[in-house]
Structure formats: structure tokens, C-alpha cells
Amino acid sequence: xxxxxxxxxxxxxxxxxxxxxVRVTDETGPQFVPPEERIAVFDNDxxxxxxxxxxxxxxxxxxxxxxxxxxxxTLLKKPAFKAAAAGDMGYFAALYPNDLPSLMQVVFDSHAGxxxxxxxxxxxxxxxHTQHPRFGVPYKQCIYQPMVALMDYLRSHDFKVFITSxxxxxxxxxxxxxxxxxxxxxxIGSNVTFEVGRQADRLILLRKPGLVDxxxxxPGKPVNIELHIGRPPILAAxxxxxxxxxxxxxxxxGRPFLNMLLHHDDAEREYAYDQGAEKALQLAAERDxxxxxxxxxxxxxxxx
Amino acid sequence: xxxxxxxxxxxxxxxxxxxxxVRVTDETGPQFVPPEERIAVFDNDxxxxxxxxxxxxxxxxxxxxxxxxxxxxTLLKKPAFKAAAAGDMGYFAALYPNDLPSLMQVVFDSHAGxxxxxxxxxxxxxxxHTQHPRFGVPYKQCIYQPMVALMDYLRSHDFKVFITSxxxxxxxxxxxxxxxxxxxxxxIGSNVTFEVGRQADRLILLRKPGLVDxxxxxPGKPVNIELHIGRPPILAAxxxxxxxxxxxxxxxxGRPFLNMLLHHDDAEREYAYDQGAEKALQLAAERDxxxxxxxxxxxxxxxx
Numbered sequence: 001x002x003x004x005x006x007x008x009x010x011x012x013x014x015x016x017x018x019x020x021x022v023r024v025t026d027e028t029g030p031q032f033v034p035p036e037e038r039i040a041v042f043d044n045d046x047x048x049x050x051x052x053x054x055x056x057x058x059x060x061x062x063x064x065x066x067x068x069x070x071x072x073x074t075l076l077k078k079p080a081f082k083a084a085a086a087g088d089m090g091y092f093a094a095l096y097p098n099d100l101p102s103l104m105q106v107v108f109d110s111h112a113g114x115x116x117x118x119x120x121x122x123x124x125x126x127x128x129h130t131q132h133p134r135f136g137v138p139y140k141q142c143i144y145q146p147m148v149a150l151m152d153y154l155r156s157h158d159f160k161v162f163i164t165s166x167x168x169x170x171x172x173x174x175x176x177x178x179x180x181x182x183x184x185x186x187x188i189g190s191n192v193t194f195e196v197g198r199q200a201d202r203l204i205l206l207r208k209p210g211l212v213d214x215x216x217x218x219p220g221k222p223v224n225i226e227l228h229i230g231r232p233p234i235l236a237a238x239x240x241x242x243x244x245x246x247x248x249x250x251x252x253x254g255r256p257f258l259n260m261l262l263h264h265d266d267a268e269r270e271y272a273y274d275q276g277a278e279k280a281l282q283l284a285a286e287r288d289x290x291x292x293x294x295x296x297x298x299x300x301x302x303x304x
Numbered sequence: 305x306x307x308x309x310x311x312x313x314x315x316x317x318x319x320x321x322x323x324x325x326v327r328v329t330d331e332t333g334p335q336f337v338p339p340e341e342r343i344a345v346f347d348n349d350x351x352x353x354x355x356x357x358x359x360x361x362x363x364x365x366x367x368x369x370x371x372x373x374x375x376x377x378t379l380l381k382k383p384a385f386k387a388a389a390a391g392d393m394g395y396f397a398a399l400y401p402n403d404l405p406s407l408m409q410v411v412f413d414s415h416a417g418x419x420x421x422x423x424x425x426x427x428x429x430x431x432x433h434t435q436h437p438r439f440g441v442p443y444k445q446c447i448y449q450p451m452v453a454l455m456d457y458l459r460s461h462d463f464k465v466f467i468t469s470x471x472x473x474x475x476x477x478x479x480x481x482x483x484x485x486x487x488x489x490x491x492i493g494s495n496v497t498f499e500v501g502r503q504a505d506r507l508i509l510l511r512k513p514g515l516v517d518x519x520x521x522x523p524g525k526p527v528n529i530e531l532h533i534g535r536p537p538i539l540a541a542x543x544x545x546x547x548x549x550x551x552x553x554x555x556x557x558g559r560p561f562l563n564m565l566l567h568h569d570d571a572e573r574e575y576a577y578d579q580g581a582e583k584a585l586q587l588a589a590e591r592d593x594x595x596x597x598x599x600x601x602x603x604x605x606x607x608x
Contacts, residue, residue, distance in 0.1 A: 230488030
């Protein structure tokens with residue numbers, strides 16, 4: 001609780017969180033939820049780490065496409081490779097939000113064919129060493145301290161905390177234990193699938209092109225939560241339209257629940273934008289989901 | 305350790321298990337494995353619960369097909385419904401092992417279209433009330449006590465224990481906490497996928513026909529372990545050919561590992577059969593995987 005206090009301001013939002021945890025953990029109270037059902041889910045991009053000026057994994061994919069085109073210039077005939085080589089972020093920005101499937105295909109196929117071990121090394125190195133263009137620190141440091149503190153706080157009250165990312169599950173897992181204290185198996189996300197191969201008679205996993213269906217966005221979030229966890233969350237936090245169904249899943253469970261939506265309203269310390277969250281913000285107002293104002297509710301944003 | 309001692313005989317198998325756990329948990333030793341990497345995986349059918357005279361979930365599916373045909377007799381034109389209504393187990397037995405995909409389709413599609421909540425209730429009731437034809441106790445009691453004790457023992461040494469069933473993930477999850485002490489999110493298996501629906505404006509999950517690819521059998525086991533857990537196991541236990549790749553995955557990890565194969569050699573207390581395990585038994589001998597003899601290594605099999 002001390003940790004939660006230190007990075008959250010003393011606002012109604014903080015009180016709502018603390019009250020909810022007290023209610024569901026009070027064994028003698030009417031809203032008690034047993035520990036095995038205390039599932040909490042957090043979106044990742046824009047909820048736990050910064051998603052501006054673009055998704056971190058998009059930068060990672062672009063770097064890979066550029067690298068591949070340097071080795072094989074015939075790839076430049078393909079628009080994604082051409083845009084990556086030219087540093088044309090506008091090409092990728094135009095794919096979102098109108099053609100998210102195409103964007104995801106570009107992102108995920110950029111590392112197809114390699115072994116999972118190679119991918120993990122590449123992703124970990126990228127997140128640990130490539131700097132955010134504005135903040136000048138490695139991407140893995142661009143995480144919201146109050147959310148990390150909230151996840152700690154929930155775990156200390158016997159919640160099971162999961163990440164439900166629309167971005168790459170394997171990508172986030174390479175750093176989840178280090179930066180969030182969330183074990184790999186508690187990270188759900190969109191992902192490629194794998195096939196079993198052999199290397200010198202040893203079994204290896206190769207990354208296949210194409211995504212596991214459904215991608216972990218929008219209606220795919222409840223589906224993946226059911227597949228990976230097997231019960232609905234009682235606490236769900238997101239920041240964008242792709243999180244709506246996940247929040248609805250918590251609301252539909254018939255149990256006490258707390259839904260939260262992080263509002264990016266702090267251009268000074270992070271970014272201020274509603275794009276991609278318009279409908280979620282509207283529903284939050286209609287359904288009494290708790291809005292988190294980055295500007296008002298958080299004493300600190302990052303640790304750097 | 306007391307629990308492990310009470311249901312396992314004092315044989316080399318038991319010693320191998322105890323020695324392995326000592327080695328990987330000794331922080332000062334050369335084979336120490338940190339807790340986050342202590343992943344243990346157990347197949348379910350024939351490894352944790354009895355799979356004879358047929359898979360429990362097959363009995364469950366047949367009961368459902370029969371029930372559906374009673375409501376709609378036109379279904380009897382389909383061979384699976386006809387066989388179910390006539391109690392013709394031979395029809396289903398012929399599908400295995402030669403046409404496992406068809407058998408799995410029959411099993412999983414038998415509950416397509418219903419909500420996940422309805423399915424869970426039906427599965428839980430079946431496992432709790434329908435009796436095993438030979439043992440005369442509910443199916444959920446037909447679990448191997450020494451394996452439950454082993455999973456407890458591993459958890460008490462900070463292993464993360466998962467079930468990796470070729471059978472239905474949702475089916476096993478309805479009882480996993482009660483009978484094995486394994487939380488739902490630690491049960492991996494073959495499964496249908498879901499789609500989001502609405503019931504009186506409330507989000508619900510509907511079971512779709514068709515299986516999530518790949519099914520959790522053979523080469524699908526390492527793939528699903530990677531998708532659900534994100535790292536290879538250091539302890540893997542199975543009993544059949546469909547577990548081979550899972551054991552190979554542990555062996556390929558480069559970490560200390562213990563692979564075990566349960567040998568059904570106890571016709572008196574359970575069943576004696578090698579069918580479906582021929583290749584696994586051969587590899588166990590070649591690769592020094594630890595064989596568990598039900599007859600010699602287990603003091604008790606069931607608790608009833």
C-alpha cells in the first residue's frame with residue numbers, strides 16, 4: 001500500500017481502487033471474492049508502457065525490415081520494406097487504425113522463420129538498448145510506474161495479475177519479469193504460432209508466418225482470456241477501443257468488478273491523445289468505468 | 305516429502321525424483337534452476353487420470369450425442385450419433401489411434417454452440433456424478449494419488465506445475481483445482497475456440513465448432529507450451545506416443561531436466577497396456593527417460 005501511495009495522488013481514483021480491494025478481500029463481507037477468482041488483466045500498449053509516437057513493436061519490426069532489405073535489396077519492391085528502408089513512418093501510420101490486420105501482419109511476419117530463441121534474444125536486446133525518440137531512455141524503461149505499483153499491490157492481495165496485450169506475447173514476455181514482475185506465463189497477447197523443427201537432432205521451435213486466431217484485440221481479448229486463464233477478470237484496465245470487450249467481460253461476470261480506462265491527458269509528462277479511444281471513453285462515462293487521469297491521478301509517470 | 309513418501313514405494317524411481325529436485329533447488333550447486341524456470345508439465349489422460357476403458361471425455365461426448373439424438377432423431381443418420389445411441393463403443397475405438405483428428409472433432413463438436421458457462425456446468429456435473437464402469441466411483445476420483453502427491457511436492461519446491469492434456473482444456477479445468485490443486489490457468493489442452501456473443505446486452509462466450517490449431521498432442525504439445533507458458537519444461541511426465549515431443553522439448557532446453565513415462569503395467573489395480581505407447585517406451589529406453597512402473601513404484605494407485 002505504501003508503494004501505491006507513493007506514485008498515485010490522493011484522488012477519488014486511488015480511493016476507488018483501494019476500496020475495491022478491501023471489499024473483495026474481506027472474507028466476512030458480501031463482496032468477497034476467493035483468491036482463485038481474483039483475476040486482474042492489464043492491456044500493455046498505452047496502459048503499461050508508452051505507445052507513442054508509435055507502438056514499440058512497430059519500431060522493432062521496421063528495424064528488422066530495414067535490416068533484411070539491406071541484405072536483400074529485391075525486398076525493396078515490397079511497400080513495407082521500401083517504407084522501412086526510407087524511414088517512412090507515414091506508410092505504417094496510415095495502416096492504423098484503418099487496417100490493423102495488415103499492420104499486424106507486417107509486424108509479426110517480420111520475424112517469421114527464425115527460431116524462438118533467436119527472436120527472444122533480438123527482442124530483448126532491442127527493448128534494452130534502443131532509445132525512445134523523445135525520452136532518450138531504452139524502451140523497456142518507458143513503463144508507467146503507478147501501474148507497476150498497482151500490479152504489485154494487487155499481487156500482495158492475492159490477485160493473479162495478467163497482461164493482455166494486442167501486441168506480441170513473445171515480445172513482451174522477454175522483459176515482463178524484469179520490468180513488471182509478471183511471469184511469462186501470465187502474459188497473453190497476439191502472437192505467431194510455431195512449428196517444431198530439428199537442429200542437429202534437437203527439437204527447436206520455429207516462428208511461423210501468420211497470427212494465432214483470434215488476435216488479442218477487441219472481441220479477441222475475452223476469447224484469449226478464456227483460453228489462457230479460464231475465467232473472467234474482476235479487474236480490467238485498458239486505454240483504447242480495443243479494450244472494450246475485455247472490460248465488458250469483467251462487467252458480465254456477475255461478480256464484483258472494477259473496470260478502469262487510462263486517459264492520456266498529460267502532454268507535458270507523456271502524451272495527450274484520444275485517438276483510438278473515442279468509443280472507450282464514451283462507454284466509460286455511460287457505464288461508470290473508472291477513468292484514470294494521467295495528469296491528475298499520477299504523482300509520477302516514469303521512474304527516469 | 306511426507307506426502308510423496310506415503311504413496312510411492314522406496315524404489316530407484318522415487319530416488320531419481322527426489323535427487324532431481326534436490327539438484328535443481330540447491331542454490332550453491334551446479335545444476336541450480338531459478339524458480340521462474342522450474343516449469344513442470346504433466347499429460348492428463350493416462351498420466352494423471354485413468355484413460356481406460358476409453359477417454360473420459362469420449363464417454364462425456366457420447367452421452368451428449370445420445371441426448372441430442374433423443375431430441376432430434378434425424379441426427380441418427382450421422383454415424384457418430386447412431387453409434388452413440390446404440391452404445392457402439394467399437395465405432396469410436398476404431399477412430400483411435402488411426403484417425404485421432406476425426407475422433408477429436410466428434411468429441412469437441414458435441415458441445416459446440418452452447419455458452420461456455422453451460423458447458424462448464426455440464427462437464428463438472430458429468431465428472432462429479434457419472435461412475436467409472438469398472439471402479440464404480442465418479443470419474444473425477446479416478447486420479448492417480450502418487451501423481452497428485454508428486455505435483456504437490458514439486459509446488460512446495462517452487463515449481464510451476466502445468467497440465468498439458470491432449471483432451472479438452474475447458475473440460476479438465478472444471479475440476480483441476482478441486483482434484484489436482486492445479487489452477488485453471490495452469491491447464492493447457494486441446495480446445496475449441498470461442499466467439500463473443502450477447503445475451504440481454506451482456507457479453508457471453510459461445511463455443512465454436514473446430515479446434516484451436518494445433519491440437520495439444522504430439523508436436524502440438526511444445527507449441528502450446530510455448531504459447532501458454534513461454535519457456536520449456538525442466539520436468540515432463542507422460543505415458544504415450546503423443547507425449548514424445550513434450551519430453552523432447554524438455555530434453556532440448558539445455559537445462560537440467562527429468563523426463564518420465566508412466567508405464568501401465570498393473571492390470572490388478574488399474575490396467576496393463578502398451579498400445580499407443582510403443583514408440584515412447586522405446587525412446588525412454590534409448591534416451592534414459594525415467595520409467596514409472598505403476599505396479600512397482602506406486603504403493604497406492606487411487607484413494608478409493
